[in-house]
Amino acid sequence: MKIKAAYQSYFSAPVKGRYVVLEDVLPLIKNNSEVVVHKTGISEKGKEIPVLKIGKGSKKALAWSQMHGNESTTTKAVIDFLQFLNQKDVFQKEKKRFLNSYTLYLIPILNPDGAEAYTRENANNIDLNRDAHNRTQQESKLLYDLFTEVKPDLCLNLHDQRTIYGLENKQPATVSFLAPSADTNRTVTATRKTAMKEIVKMHRALKEHIPCQIGRYDDSFNINCVGDSFTAAGVPTLLFEAGHYQNDYQREKTREFIFYALVELFGIGTFYNEQSVDYLEYFNIPENKKNFRDIILRDVYLEKEQRTVSVAIQYQEILTNGKIHFIPVIEAIDEVTDCNGHKELSANGNVILVNSHENFRKGEKVLTIHYKNNGKEIIFQ
Ligand SMILES: [Zn+2]
Numbered sequence: 001m002k003i004k005a006a007y008q009s010y011f012s013a014p015v016k017g018r019y020v021v022l023e024d025v026l027p028l029i030k031n032n033s034e035v036v037v038h039k040t041g042i043s044e045k046g047k048e049i050p051v052l053k054i055g056k057g058s059k060k061a062l063a064w065s066q067m068h069g070n071e072s073t074t075t076k077a078v079i080d081f082l083q084f085l086n087q088k089d090v091f092q093k094e095k096k097r098f099l100n101s102y103t104l105y106l107i108p109i110l111n112p113d114g115a116e117a118y119t120r121e122n123a124n125n126i127d128l129n130r131d132a133h134n135r136t137q138q139e140s141k142l143l144y145d146l147f148t149e150v151k152p153d154l155c156l157n158l159h160d161q162r163t164i165y166g167l168e169n170k171q172p173a174t175v176s177f178l179a180p181s182a183d184t185n186r187t188v189t190a191t192r193k194t195a196m197k198e199i200v201k202m203h204r205a206l207k208e209h210i211p212c213q214i215g216r217y218d219d220s221f222n223i224n225c226v227g228d229s230f231t232a233a234g235v236p237t238l239l240f241e242a243g244h245y246q247n248d249y250q251r252e253k254t255r256e257f258i259f260y261a262l263v264e265l266f267g268i269g270t271f272y273n274e275q276s277v278d279y280l281e282y283f284n285i286p287e288n289k290k291n292f293r294d295i296i297l298r299d300v301y302l303e304k305e306q307r308t309v310s311v312a313i314q315y316q317e318i319l320t321n322g323k324i325h326f327i328p329v330i331e332a333i334d335e336v337t338d339c340n341g342h343k344e345l346s347a348n349g350n351v352i353l354v355n356s357h358e359n360f361r362k363g364e365k366v367l368t369i370h371y372k373n374n375g376k377e378i379i380f381q
Pocket of ligand 1: 068071129159160
């Protein structure tokens with residue numbers, strides 16, 4: 001837990017919240033003596049995409065974050081990691097060992113246009129994680145060219161996952177990992193085994209912080225996905241998915257867990273003898289399920305239909321004036337029996353009024369919920 005003390009007391013997080021754009025990251029790069037700009041790519045809308053280089057070791061790692069513009073948690077975590085490298089603390093020896101054994105090529109924001117617009121896709125509405133094979137976009141070309149130039153030993157594909165992901169044990173999947181497949185049979189190749197071992201190291205460390213909230217992502221193969229494509233090319237690739245932690249919609253706790261995972265992966269936390277890590281441990285990580293909604297209001301009586309239902313409400317993330325607003329929208333009525341709510345409420349068999357009316361529908365924004373019989377408000381968020 002030494003690393004936790006370092007994280008919480010030594011350095012302050014310079015970038016917070018869900019809206020993270022290139023301009024937030026650039027000054028931090030300039031002020032970091034461990035970081036050099038290796039090269040600069042250009043986005044579809046002409047924004048510069050800095051590719052950073054850290055360390056001078058023989059083991060080459062290539063990492064990219066925010067390939068999906070609205071997935072900023074891992075970007076905050078890599079910024080934390082860079083800050084951590086740059087400060088003087090009790091980990092000097094371990095950091096030096098990392099800097100001497102690895103060369104890390106890092107793209108903190110691969111999709112700066114999407115980051116600015118807070119969209120998954122890039123400026124041409126292309127999902128870059130479905131463009132790995134055809135590489136029609138500047139951002140995809142930059143990543144692929146770098147992959148070809150660097151010939152990495154290891155790749156880190158850094159993402160956020162939605163709040164709908166949880167585990168069988170009814171806990172949210174706060175962090176999920178995947179060693180992507182290299183073929184449709186999901187063969188456990190030597191490349192995948194290496195990736196699985198790296199994930200096992202991170203899983204062991206994260207278990208101390210979130211023992212029941214770590215998941216394993218679905219490994220069905222898609223050559224258009226970057227992780228699958230790079231794994232198929234023989235390079236162990238790790239998919240990180242930063243997810244929901246209790247009451248942490250800004251993902252400030254999750255960023256901390258991703259930071260711990262990075263510290264562990266690069267041997268700064270625990271230094272592993274490779275023989276002591278068994279790839280089979282990877283399969284002990286429980287699989288992700290789509291079994292959560294943001295809010296579930298149970299036991300709602302529908303007078304017209306004379307039946308009792310649950311109402312599932314999911315937040316839509318909307319960018320206004322440089323801030324992300326979480327807008328509650330009805331996602332399902334009566335289709336959520338297998339799901340858990342990050343917030344669970346009950347109407348106790350009563351008729352409710354949503355936005356003052358009884359005929360609420362899927363897709364409706366929720367402003368207020370009241371009991372019909374006594375007019376009392378149900379505070380739902
Ligand atoms: Zn993503």
